[in-house]
Amino acid sequence: MSLDKDTEDKVLAHLKKVWGDGVCRECGKGPQQIQGYVPLALSESPAASMFGGGVLPCIAIVCTVCGSTKLVNLIVAGAIEGPPKNG
Numbered sequence: 461m462s463l464d465k466d467t468e469d470k471v472l473a474h475l476k477k478v479w480g481d482g483v484c485r486e487c488g489k490g491p492q493q494i495q496g497y498v499p500l501a502l503s504e505s506p507a508a509s510m511f512g513g514g515v516l517p518c519i520a521i522v523c524t525v526c527g528s529t530k531l532v533n534l535i536v537a538g539a540i541e542g543p544p545k546n547g
């Protein structure tokens with residue numbers, strides 16, 4: 461999978477700032493690699509998880525040793541612009 465280089469660079473810079481050396485918290489090893497984008501669907505009801513709700517733009521980070529997978533929000537990471545805030 462080929463990711464947008466600019467977005468990937470922004471995510472990597474963010475992770476370096478907040479995660480430091482990038483060692484996996486689960487196994488204490490790593491490295492962890494960006495795998496792809498994940499539109500995480502939200503719902504106000506568990507029974508209606510297929511309908512409505514918003515989507516969190518995320519990126520999947522996978523530890524290459526233990527397989528632990530983390531989702532990082534692309535807006536919080538500063539990789540993409542969020543929707544305009546109301547009020």
Ligand SMILES: [Zn+2]
Pocket residue numbers: 484485486487488489490523524525526527528
């Ligand atoms: Zn790990």
